Amino acid sequence: xxxxSLMKKSVQVVLEKKQLRGVVAKVGLVLDISGSMRNFYxxxxxxxxxxxxxxxxxxxxxxxxLDVWVYDNEFSRLPAVTEKDFIGYVNNHILNDESxxxxxxxxxxxxxxxxxxxxxxxxxxxxxxxxxFINDGGCKAGIKKFIVESSSQPIFWQFVGIGDSNFDxxxxxxxxxxxxxxxxxxxxxxxxxxxxxxxxxxxxxDEFPMWLKEAKAKRILR
Numbered sequence: 728x729x730x731x732s733l734m735k736k737s738v739q740v741v742l743e744k745k746q747l748r749g750v751v752a753k754v755g756l757v758l759d760i761s762g763s764m765r766n767f768y769x770x771x772x773x774x775x776x777x778x779x780x781x782x783x784x785x786x787x788x789x790x791x792x793l794d795v796w797v798y799d800n801e802f803s804r805l806p807a808v809t810e811k812d813f814i815g816y817v818n819n820h821i822l823n824d825e826s827x828x829x830x831x832x833x834x835x836x837x838x839x840x841x842x843x844x845x846x847x848x849x850x851x852x853x854x855x856x857x858x859x860f861i862n863d864g865g866c867k868a869g870i871k872k873f874i875v876e877s878s879s880q881p882i883f884w885q886f887v888g889i890g891d892s893n894f895d896x897x898x899x900x901x902x903x904x905x906x907x908x909x910x911x912x913x914x915x916x917x918x919x920x921x922x923x924x925x926x927x928x929x930x931x932x933d934e935f936p937m938w939l940k941e942a943k944a945k946r947i948l949r
Contacts, residue, residue, distance in 0.1 A: 731810055734782035737924035742786060744929075745936050754784035755794040755842060755858045760821070761833035762799070764863050767889065768829075772920050773861075774817040779927060780859050781813055789854060794845070797821055798838035799831035804845070835862070836869040843873065847880055853949050855942065856882040857935060864892020871903060878906035881948050883938045885931060888915035908941040909934070 742748050758764075758773060767773050777795070784793040792807040803826075808816050821827055846856050866886075874884060888894045897913040912934040916922050942948040 730778050731782050731785065731813060734779055734924050735785055738782050738786050738928050740925060741928040741932055745932050747932060747936055750787060750855075750939065751789055752787040752855045752857045753794070753846065753852065754780065754788050755796070755846075755856060756780045757796045757798065757838055757842065757858065757860045758821075759833060759862045760797040760799050760827075760829045761863070761865075762830040763865075763890070763892065765830050767863070768817060768822060771817075772889075773821075774815075775920060776861060777808060777816055778813055779924065781808055781810065782924075783857070783859075783928065783931065785810060787857060795820075796838050796842065797827060797829070798834065799828055800834045801828035801831070802834075802838035802841055803827045804841060833862070833865055833867070835860075835867050836873060839870060839873040843877055843880070843882070846882055847877075852881075854881070855939060855948055858882055858884050859931065860884060860886045862886060862888055862894075862897065863890040864888065864894055866894065866896040868896050870896065874900070874903060874911050875905045878908055878910045879947060881942060882910065883935055883942075884911040885935065886911065886913040887919070887931070888913065889917075889919045891917050908938060908945055908947065910938060910942075 781793045785791045792809045794807050795805040797803050805820050886897050900911045900913045914930045
């Protein structure tokens with residue numbers, strides 16, 4: 728059995744617990760590739776994150792694929808990853824691709840604009856989008872505009888902080904005003920690589936069920 732197959736079992740346990748069995752959603756992953764993330768890419772942590780989120784996508788997604796972006800002060804929309812081609816994904820599609828800007832400063836708003844471009848303009852759908860956003864600190868305050876503006880869209884932003892940096896902007900997500908529904912959540916692990924799959928999925932899927940209910944009540948979702 729490959730690693731993703733094993734993780735899928737942990738996802739199923741958490742889906743059962745959160746009453747999310749049978750939910751169909753698109754799943755996207757945005758990866759910080761600013762300079763401070765360099766070690767996470769080199770030591771395999773980011774590849775592991777891709778595999779762990781792919782396990783969620785394989786349970787939720789209409790086609791079992793995971794949409795991926797990376798960003799520093801530029802961004803790239805990458806080929807979707809599936810269970811057929813996840814092995815070596817980070818090396819093959821990110822580290823060894825010279826056209827991808829990497830290890831610069833971080834600028835979240837422009838990648839968020841492209842996420843909305845894809846799901847709202849290019850591929851509008853009745854399905855909810857579960858968007859996992861990995862960041863290692865220093866997130867720009869400009870994210871607020873995109874979260875507020877997208878609160879009427881079927882997109883839930885799940886921010887995950889890794890490492891021991893400053894997450895002040897993300898910690899204020901729950902008190903952000905001016906939104907139709909609370910469409911974003913944040914949690915943080917110093918060492919994501921030592922967190923068990925079940926712990927990770929428990930946190931990842933913590934607020935998504937509440938958002939699904941609220942989004943349906945407000946007719947953001949059918």
